[in-house]
Amino acid sequence: MFEVATLGHKLDKKEYETDLPELRTQLLLAQEAVKEANFPVIVLVTGVDGSGKGDVINLLNTWLDPRYVRTHAFSAPGEEERERPPYWRYWMSLTPKGHIGIYVGSWYSDPIARRVKGILNDVELERELTSINTFEEMLVQDGALIIKFWLHLSKDVQKKRMKQLETNQATSWSVTALDKKHLKTYDKFIQIAEATLRETSTGSAPWIIVEATDEHYRNLTVGQHLLERIRYHRDTLKERAVHKPHLHPIAAPELGNHVSVLGKLDLTKSLTKLRYEKQLAKYQGRLGELARLAREKKRSSIVLLEGWDAAGKGGMIRRIIPAMDARQYRIIPIAAPTDEERAQHYLWRFWRHIPRAGKVTIYDRSWYGRVLVERVEGFAHENEWMRAYTEINNFEEQLVEGGIVLVKFWLHISSEEQLVRFKAREQTPFKQYKITEEDYRNRDKWDAYENAINDMVERTSTANAKWHLIEGNDKYHARIKALKIYCDRLERALEKK
C-alpha cells in the first residue's frame, strides 16, 4: 500500500515556484465555489512523524482565505470532553457548510494510538474503524466532501529527517521524546496504519497517500488534490442532488384488525386528584434523592419528550424539574433551527446539548422530528428519513455506551381529547398564544402521524433506548407514570455501577 509513496517522488524548487501562483489562484476560486455551493470540506492531514503535517497545514492556511478555514487539532481529551461520549468533540468541531475544516490529529489518531499501545486488539480496532466509516458516510450523505491525506516517509527517510530536525536549532523543539519512541515502533505503526487505511478507504471517502520525502512535491501534490476534489464535488453537486439512492419507505399493509402501538394504549387510565398529589410528592422526593446520587456518581441522563400537540409535555416537565437543583438540569426546547444549526448535519444541534457527567438534559421535542414532522410534512426527503432510523440508533448507542441514562417518552392522547384541549386553550387568555391554525391543520394528518409513530417505535425502541408510551388523556396518570419510570430507570442505572 505504501510502496507507491516510497519511490522518491520529487519536484524542483524552480518548477514548484513556477506552478505555485496558479495553484493558489485556483484554490481561492475553489474556495469561492465551496461558499457558493454551500457544502463543508473536511480535510484530514495525517501520516508518519516527521512528514511535515504541521508545515502542510501552515501552508494551506496561507494559501486559503482564512475567513472560511478553521484548523482543529486534537490531543488527549480534556475534562469537558471526557465527560461526554468520545465523538462529542468531533461533532463540536464539525465544519459548517461553505467552510473548509483542516484536521490534524482527527478521529483516526486515538484508535491508531491505542492499537499501537496495545490497549485495543485487532477486533476492537476494527470496531472503531467501523464507527469511523459510519460517521464519515453519514457526513458524505449529508453533502460533505471529505479529503483524507496520509503523508508518508519510508523508515530510512524518517530517521534521517528526525536527525536533521534535531540537529537544527530552529527545529529541534519539534522532535519530542514521543516522536523518537514512535520511530522505534515504526514497523508496528505502519502495519496498523495500513490496516486502518485499508478498512477506511471507502469509495466516498478514500485515502490519498502522498510521498513526503520531498517537500515541494508533497506540498504541490496536496494542493492539487485539494483543488481537484473540490472541483469534482462542485461539478457533480447538481446531479448528486437530483439523484437519490431510492430507499424504499416500507409501510405495513393495512390488513385485518390493523392495530398500532398507540391504539393498544388504555386511555381511560386515570388518578384522582388526591391520589395524584400524594404520589407526586412521593416520586418527586424519590427523584430528588436519585438525582443527587446520580450527580455524585457522575451518571448523566437525558429525558426526551415527544407527543401530540397539547399532550401535556410542558406540564410534565414542570413536574420533573422541582425535584432537581437548578444547576443540574437544562431544558432544551426544539423549535426551528438557528442559522448556525442549519449549516450543520441535523444531529449536530442535539449533540451540542449532551449533558456533562452527572447532569441532566431534558429535550422538549427532539431528533425524532426527522422521522415525525419532517417525514409527514415532506420537509425531509424519504431517503433522509429512512436513513435517519439508523443514524438515530447509532447516535443513541453512543449516548448509552457513554453511560448516559436515556429515557424516551411518547405522550399519547386521543384525537378527541386533543380537540377538547385546543378549545380550552382558546378560552384561556394566557394559553391562547399556544394555539394556531397550524395546530388544526396538523390534526388532519393524524393517521399519517400515527403510522410514523408506529414505525418510529418499531425501528428505534431498543433494549437500551426503549420508548415509554404514556397514556395522557388523564394528566395526573401521565405525570406519575413518567416520573415513576424516570425514577426506576435512574435507580437501575445507579445500582449497576
Place this chain on the structure above:
Amino acid sequence: MFEVATLGHKLDKKEYETDLPELRTQLLLAQEAVKEANFPVIVLVTGVDGSGKGDVINLLNTWLDPRYVRTHAFSAPGEEERERPPYWRYWMSLTPKGHIGIYVGSWYSDPIARRVKGILNDVELERELTSINTFEEMLVQDGALIIKFWLHLSKDVQKKRMKQLETNQATSWSVTALDKKHLKTYDKFIQIAEATLRETSTGSAPWIIVEATDEHYRNLTVGQHLLERIRYHRDTLKERAVHKPHLHPIAAPELGNHVSVLGKLDLTKSLTKLRYEKQLAKYQGRLGELARLAREKKRSSIVLLEGWDAAGKGGMIRRIIPAMDARQYRIIPIAAPTDEERAQHYLWRFWRHIPRAGKVTIYDRSWYGRVLVERVEGFAHENEWMRAYTEINNFEEQLVEGGIVLVKFWLHISSEEQLVRFKAREQTPFKQYKITEEDYRNRDKWDAYENAINDMVERTSTANAKWHLIEGNDKYHARIKALKIYCDRLERALEKK
C-alpha cells in the same frame, strides 16, 4: 423494536381468502418484471422458533413460478464448506439475476447462534454484523433487491404454539429438542436478535418485522411486502441506473519526476541459461516438498498472475506446475465470463474456484481485471471500479483469514520488449493465434494502464496480500524470482501453523 409485532395483529380467514387470489396474480406479474428487468431478489425468512418460517417458505414456493425460484437452507457447514472461507457457501448459493432466492437460515443464523451459545462476545458479534452489512451493501450496489423478514412471536405465544405443535400428532415431529432449548433462552435470544436487527437494518436493506401470531395475517403481510418491494425496485431501476453516486476517480497529479512503481523496476536483471537451469531444478524441488507439506497440513494457496500481454504468464505457470501433483492444483484462465457468470456479481466467478483445504488455484488473470482492463477500456463505470478496490480488499481479507496463502504477481516488461515479442509471435506458426489487432491497440493505452497498475498496487498491496512485482524482460530471471517468492511465502505460512 418488537413491540409492534406483539399487538395481536390478525386477519379473518374469509378476508384472507378474498384477498389471496389477487395477491397471487400480482406476485406472478411481479416475477415477470423481475425476469424482464433482470435483477436478483434475495428473500430472507427468519425469526423466532414456531413462527412458521417453513410454512411461509412453502407458501411462497406455491405462489411463485417455481422455475425462477430457488430455496436455500443452511445448517451446520459440511466438509466442502468448512474447507473454505465462511462466506463461500453464501456466494455459491447467490441468486442470479432474474431469479428469486429464498433463504431460510441465512448468513444471520450462524452469528446469532454463536452469540447465544457464548462463542462470540458482543464485540465479535458486531464484527460479524459489519461483515454482513458490507456483503449486503455490495449486492445492493450491484443491483440486487434484498428483503429481510423477521417473523415474530411473543414469549407466551411461542410457548403456546410449541405445545400445540407437540400435542398434534401430525406436527409433533417439527418440535425438536433444540427448539425447546431455545424456548428456555427466549429472552437472551430476543436481546441478541434485537441487537442484530438494529445493526443490520440499513436504509438499503431494512428488516421487516412481521407478527406471526395469526397465520393469515402473517402470510398475507409477507406476500404484500414482497410485492411492494419488487414493484418499487422495478419502478426506480431506471433512475438508479442513470444516477450513479459519483465517486471521484482519484489520480495523482503529474508532477516532478513522476515515477511509478513499474518505472522503478530494474528490467536489466537477468540470468544465464546455465544458472537458470540450476536454479529452476532447485526451486521446483523445493516447491514440490512444500506443496506436499501444505497438502498434509491442509494449507491452500492461490497464485494469481497479472501482467502485460506477452509478459510470460503462460510460461511461468508451466514452470510452477511440474512441481505439484496434478490432483493438487487447478489453473483458471480468466477470459470473457459465461452466461451464468454474467448473471452474478463480478466476484462470483472467482469465489467459485476458491481451493479446498490443501489445494492450489492458479488464476491466469483475475478479479483485478475490474480495475485494469475494465477501468481503462471503460467497460466498468468509474463508480464500479472505484468501489472495486474496497470489494477486492475485503474479498482477499476473507481468503487470508480463511488460511489461504495468497500470492499475487505482476509480470512487468517494457513496451519495447513487448513489441519484440509480438513480432516474434507473428513469426512462430504455433504462436500466431495468440496475437491479434487488439493486442496492438492495447499498446496505445500503455500509459493509462500504467496509471491503473500504480493505483492498484497503492490500494490493494497489503501486508497479507502483497503485490510482488516481477521484472520480466528476462524470462529466466522472472521465473526464478516468482518461484522463489512462492516457495518463501509457503514456507513462512507452514512454519506459522
